[in-house]
Amino acid sequence: MTPFGSFPERNIEGLARDAGVQCLEAAPCDPRRVDALYVGNFAGPSFTGRNHLAPWIASGLGLEGVPAMRVEAACASSGAAFYQAWAAVAGGVHDCALVIGVEQMSTATTEETGEILAAAGDVEREAVHGATFPALFGLIAQRYLHEHGLDRECLAAVAVKNHANGALNPRAHMRKPITREKALEARMIADPLGLYDCSLISDGAAAILIAAEPWTDNPVRVRGVGMASDRLALDQKPDITTFPAVRKAAEKAYAASGVSPTDVSFAELHDCFTVAELIAAEDLGFFSPGQAAPATLAGETALAGRLPINSSGGLKSKGHPVGATGVAQIAECFWQLRGEAGKRQVADPRIGLTQNLGGSGATAVVGVFSL
Amino acid sequence: MTPFGSFPERNIEGLARDAGVQCLEAAPCDPRRVDALYVGNFAGPSFTGRNHLAPWIASGLGLEGVPAMRVEAACASSGAAFYQAWAAVAGGVHDCALVIGVEQMSTATTEETGEILAAAGDVEREAVHGATFPALFGLIAQRYLHEHGLDRECLAAVAVKNHANGALNPRAHMRKPITREKALEARMIADPLGLYDCSLISDGAAAILIAAEPWTDNPVRVRGVGMASDRLALDQKPDITTFPAVRKAAEKAYAASGVSPTDVSFAELHDCFTVAELIAAEDLGFFSPGQAAPATLAGETALAGRLPINSSGGLKSKGHPVGATGVAQIAECFWQLRGEAGKRQVADPRIGLTQNLGGSGATAVVGVFSL
Numbered sequence: 075m076t077p078f079g080s081f082p083e084r085n086i087e088g089l090a091r092d093a094g095v096q097c098l099e100a101a102p103c104d105p106r107r108v109d110a111l112y113v114g115n116f117a118g119p120s121f122t123g124r125n126h127l128a129p130w131i132a133s134g135l136g137l138e139g140v141p142a143m144r145v146e147a148a149c150a151s152s153g154a155a156f157y158q159a160w161a162a163v164a165g166g167v168h169d170c171a172l173v174i175g176v177e178q179m180s181t182a183t184t185e186e187t188g189e190i191l192a193a194a195g196d197v198e199r200e201a202v203h204g205a206t207f208p209a210l211f212g213l214i215a216q217r218y219l220h221e222h223g224l225d226r227e228c229l230a231a232v233a234v235k236n237h238a239n240g241a242l243n244p245r246a247h248m249r250k251p252i253t254r255e256k257a258l259e260a261r262m263i264a265d266p267l268g269l270y271d272c273s274l275i276s277d278g279a280a281a282i283l284i285a286a287e288p289w290t291d292n293p294v295r296v297r298g299v300g301m302a303s304d305r306l307a308l309d310q311k312p313d314i315t316t317f318p319a320v321r322k323a324a325e326k327a328y329a330a331s332g333v334s335p336t337d338v339s340f341a342e343l344h345d346c347f348t349v350a351e352l353i354a355a356e357d358l359g360f361f362s363p364g365q366a367a368p369a370t371l372a373g374e375t376a377l378a379g380r381l382p383i384n385s386s387g388g389l390k391s392k393g394h395p396v397g398a399t400g401v402a403q404i405a406e407c408f409w410q411l412r413g414e415a416g417k418r419q420v421a422d423p424r425i426g427l428t429q430n431l432g433g434s435g436a437t438a439v440v441g442v443f444s445l
Numbered sequence: 446m447t448p449f450g451s452f453p454e455r456n457i458e459g460l461a462r463d464a465g466v467q468c469l470e471a472a473p474c475d476p477r478r479v480d481a482l483y484v485g486n487f488a489g490p491s492f493t494g495r496n497h498l499a500p501w502i503a504s505g506l507g508l509e510g511v512p513a514m515r516v517e518a519a520c521a522s523s524g525a526a527f528y529q530a531w532a533a534v535a536g537g538v539h540d541c542a543l544v545i546g547v548e549q550m551s552t553a554t555t556e557e558t559g560e561i562l563a564a565a566g567d568v569e570r571e572a573v574h575g576a577t578f579p580a581l582f583g584l585i586a587q588r589y590l591h592e593h594g595l596d597r598e599c600l601a602a603v604a605v606k607n608h609a610n611g612a613l614n615p616r617a618h619m620r621k622p623i624t625r626e627k628a629l630e631a632r633m634i635a636d637p638l639g640l641y642d643c644s645l646i647s648d649g650a651a652a653i654l655i656a657a658e659p660w661t662d663n664p665v666r667v668r669g670v671g672m673a674s675d676r677l678a679l680d681q682k683p684d685i686t687t688f689p690a691v692r693k694a695a696e697k698a699y700a701a702s703g704v705s706p707t708d709v710s711f712a713e714l715h716d717c718f719t720v721a722e723l724i725a726a727e728d729l730g731f732f733s734p735g736q737a738a739p740a741t742l743a744g745e746t747a748l749a750g751r752l753p754i755n756s757s758g759g760l761k762s763k764g765h766p767v768g769a770t771g772v773a774q775i776a777e778c779f780w781q782l783r784g785e786a787g788k789r790q791v792a793d794p795r796i797g798l799t800q801n802l803g804g805s806g807a808t809a810v811v812g813v814f815s816l
Contacts (some may be wrong), residue, residue, distance in 0.1 A: 085569075113673075120490050121580075125564035126519040127691075129674035129807035139693050141672035142808070148497035154514040155786040158529050164483035165536010198456075301512035303482075303500035310504075320502075328668040434470050436500035437513070 075405045076391030078247040080279035082180040085120045086115075088174040088280040093398075094323035097281035098171065099283075100133070101289055105135055110161040112141040112170040114152025114175040115397035116318035118140055118144075120190045121181050130172060141168075143270020144396075145432070148194035149346060151175065153400030153430030153439030156282070163284045164296075170286070175401035179323045191396075194433045196307035208347070210271055210308055210434045212264030215349035218315045219266060222364035226266050230257035231370045232348035233270040234389060239377055242418040247276045247393030258410040271348040276393030280402035294408045297425070297442040300324060306436045308321025320357040323442045324429070328359075331442040333425055335359030340381065340410055340420045342403035344431035345388040354429050355383060358440070385410060388431045400430035400439060407443045447774045449618040449649035449764030453551040457486075460650040461502045461547040463793030468543065468652035469506070476506055479654070481539040482513040482528040485523025485546035486768035489515075491561045492552050505747045508605040512539075517768075519565035520717060522546065524771030524810030527653070528672045528689040534655045535667075540568060541657070544547035546772035547650035549646045556628075556781050558646055564590035564769075564802045567678035579643055579718070580669055581805045583635030583681055586720035589686045590637060597637050601628035602741045603719035604761060608747055611758020613789040618764030642719040643743045646660070647764030665779045668796070668813040669702025671695060688806035691728040695800070695811045699710035699730075706730030709813075710795045711752065711781055713774035716759040726754060753791040756781060771801035771810060778814045 076092045090113065100104060111132045119125040120192035128142035129441060143362060152175025158172040179187060192201035195210060215273065219225060235256055240246035258331060260269035284296065294311045302322035308314050328334060343358075345351035356368040369375060375383040386392045386406040389399060407426035430439045449461045456801035463485065469476060480502045490496040499513035502643040518525035523546025550558060563572035566581060605625055611617035623641055627719060630642035633751060653711060654660065655667065679685050699705060705730060714729075716722035726737040746754040757763045757777040760770060778797035781788045801810045 088621065104513055117490060117496060119561075119564055120496075121562055125488060125491075125517070125561075126566070126677065126804050126807060128518060129803070130567070130677050133676040133807075139675065139690065140672040140674050143529070143672075144517040145529075146496070146517060147499060147513070154512075156516070157512065158533070161536060161538040162532040163527070165532060165538050167532040168534050185550040190490075190496075193490055195497070197495055204494075238550060240606070284450050300512045303503050303508075303513075304510065304797055306501050319510065367632040381757075389542070433497050433500070435502075436497060444724065 075245055075402055076278045077245045077278040078276045078395055080180040081277040083290045084177045086118055086127065086176060087134055089178060089277060091134045092397055093279035094135045094172060094174050095280040097283055101283055103283055105137050105196050108137050108172045109161060110140050111137055112154030112155040112171060112173045113144045114400055114411050115144050116146055116148055116151045116177060117190050122178050136439045138145040147437040148397050148432035150181050150400055150430040150432030150437040150439050151397040153360060154301065155402060156400055157182065157299055159284050160296055160299050162290025163286050165198050167238040172281060173284060173401055174279060174281045177395035177400035178277045180277050197308060197350060199307040208264040208267060211347040211349060212267050213308060214314050215266050216421055218349050218353065221315050223366065224367050226258060228352065228367035228371055229348040230254050232235050232345065233257045234349050235370065236345060236384050237391040238389040239385050239418055243387045243392055246387040246391055247274050248391050267347055273346045273389035273394040277393040278393060278395040278398050280369035280398050280405045282401055282404050292412055292445060293372060294411050294443050294445060297333060297444050298327040299441050301324025302438050304417050306433060308434055317353060317357055317438060319435055319438035320354060320429060322379060324358050327440040327442050333442050337425050338427045339422060339424045340385060341427040342406050343429045345360045345384060345390050346394060349430065351383065358429060362381050377418060378419060385415065385420050386420045403428040403430060404441060411443060411445050446651040446771055447649045448616045449766055451551040451646045457489055457498065457547060457549045457562060458501050458505055460549060460648060461545050462505045464650035464652040465506045465543060465545050468654055472654055474654055476508050479508050479511060479541050479543045481533060481542040482508055483526040483559045485526030485771055486515050487517060487548060488561050488798060489520055489524045489711040493549050499547050507564050507698040511803045518808040519803035521771055521788045521803030521808040521810050522768040525672065527771055527775060528670055528810050530655050531639065531667055531670050532582040534657050539540055542655045543652060544655060544772055545650060545652045548766035548768040549648045550646045550766060552649050556663055560610055562573055564699050576801025577636060577797060579638060582718040582720060583638050584679060585685050586637050587726065588589050589720050591688050593738060595738050597629060599635065599723065599738035599742055600642050600719040601625050602720050603716065604628045606741065606747050607716060607755050607759040607761040610655060610756050610789055611762025614758045617758040617762055619646050619762050637801045638718055644717045644760035644765040649764060649769050650768040651769050651776045653772055653775050663783055663816060665782050668815050669698040670812050671706035674809050674812045679804060679805055686724060688724060688728055690806055690809035691725060691800060695729050696810040696811040697793040698813050704813050708796050709789045711756060712754050712798040713757060713777050714754055714800045715763050716755060717765060722754065729800060748789060748791060756786060756789045756791050774799040774801060775812060782814060787804050
């Protein structure tokens with residue numbers, strides 16, 4: 075994984091190549107053994123004016139001639155790329171696939187970025203009326219707090235926790251612990267979401283190798299994967315405080331792995347906004363509806379808690395280069411399971427889970443991993 | 446397959462839905478039996494301002510909750526989507542996958558379209574210097590004619606043949622036979638490519654179902670598939686009159702199917718420009734280098750010839766809604782093999798081949814099909 079940050083002077087292929095080279099060197103894996111490349115990228119053409127990224131990245135890495143394609147599923151683009159690579163390797167079509175998630179966003183103005191991101195929602199029903207993603211998740215948060223009789227404290231608790239974790243992650247975009255007061259007093263973005271309830275606009279890339287046979291003495295195993303979809307627009311969902319796609323994807327991943335929510339030791343969840351982490355933790359069965367909030371306030375999901383969530387810092391503090399996020403979550407899982415997460419290492423990391431969300435819940439990818 | 450044409454008043458989801466509904470009805474297949482959706486689309490966000498197309502299309506078709514993702518590989522986007530769906534079904538991950546290729550291009554001005562398409566090439570080495578795709582294929586054609594001591598007659602022969610075929614295809618964008626004189630005398634676009642050497646800017650969609658088990662009494666079987674990549678820029682290729690990615694993809698597809706070039710009864714080739722059909726026919730082993738030209742002039746690849754190429758009219762006359770092309774090629778193959786191609790039916794259609802190209806040869810997907 076490259077550091078996440080703001081790198082407008084780089085180009086998108088270079089970012090992807092950096093992650094790919096690091097991954098191949100760490101494995102170690104001769105590029106000639108890789109037989110397919112899957113690139114997760116949401117909006118490279120809009121952000122960078124470059125399309126057809128996959129063969130560009132493949133040739134830069136010396137993966138001569140391999141099948142190379144880009145997979146897009148909004149913020150779950152590299153989760154979806156991982157899903158495809160896993161399907162091809164699990165099914166015996168490829169032996170060793172490289173998956174790279176990448177996005178470069180600093181090339182666009184804030185206004186352009188808002189418009190590019192809004193295209194991942196329902197443009198006719200939402201974006202044309204001015205509903206940006208902070209606005210959509212503001213509605214979700216408003217309803218979540220209302221339904222469960224909560225206030226903004228639980229959102230601030232997610233932000234404080236993830237900033238504390240991110241401060242320990244050398245690859246995080248914003249390595250800055252924040253206080254509860256700072257989170258609560260920050261300027262409002264989309265009520266009840268303040269500045270610190272929103273994830274970052276970042277550049278970066280992450281890469282993983284998926285192989286049919288163990289590659290090293292301590293490989294991380296893909297225990298189960300699930301992917302699901304839903305309608306784009308919030309007004310088409312009967313309840314906006316739960317994401318059916320996450321529930322379906324989790325159901326498949328749990329069934330495939332034989333793992334239940336109580337078996338999970340730690341998780342990387344898609345906290346594009348603080349409320350999304352709480353809802354994900356409930357949809358994944360870690361907590362019953364409304365209970366992720368008090369659990370977070372009580373420190374249960376902190377690094378030293380019983381179920382650490384977003385040890386990496388999450389999208390909130392590590393950063394959210396959209397197309398890179400799904401693979402970056404898996405990279406964190408990989409490091410945690412192998413005990414290589416340094417100062418943010420969780421205790422007794424037996425089973426890790428990743429959850430990658432696209433749009434306001436229209437795509438979800440869940441993975442379960444262990445040594 | 447929807448008719449290909451200019452439909453600026455439609456939206457991209459509606460086009461995709463039309464093809465999907467037709468496909469499900471023709472199978473027939475209850476949407477609830479479909480367990481994954483793969484959408485091939487090149488530049489929906491740039492052309493239409495809509496991204497995250499796959500769940501949008503899935504929910505419009507009633508494919509509730511299925512894994513849904515978009516695959517992009519320039520003009521081979523839906524060839525790549527087909528490749529992924531095939532890999533997932535062949536490997537046992539899915540039982541029945543719907544693949545839809547779609548593009549809407551009439552929403553953009555000619556200038557915008559040129560820029561959006563150019564992003565599929567090497568922007569730094571080519572597009573910034575003004576090298577649009579007609580310019581790149583103009584260089585290729587120039588070299589091809591020079592190497593083999595040919596003139597523009599062979600290019601015109603491809604155009605005349607494909608327009609004659611397209612005139613028989615009710616779904617073709619331009620159902621207009623042209624004469625050799627008309628092709629040769631048309632205004633020059635990028636020497637030696639005249640207006641009739643260039644494919645069309647079209648809107649449209651095509652859909653296929655891939656199932657693990659035979660669905661009907663006369664299913665079309667996927668005998669072999671191959672996909673490969675290459676560098677983006679022409680100046681990085683030692684010889685621009687051959688595409689190594691096509692050769693590699695064909696090698697894999699032939700090996701998997703046990704079919705050799707001489708076994709192929711008819712083929713749908715990626716004639717984004719007339720010269721591309723000639724080069725593809727050589728890279729696929731139908732003719733030795735330089736020999737596709739005289740064979741085409743002699744009528745060998747005509748509808749009544751020994752190896753009909755582009756019975757559909759090809760990208761040249763049927764149209765080229767970029768992301769729809771790969772699946773539309775397979776749809777033509779399906780109809781030909783089942784004897785359902787009407788006035789353009791080829792004689793004795795035992796084995797059909799499709800070849801989908803991305804950029805100036807950086808992606809290639811080849812499929813071999815039979816009853």
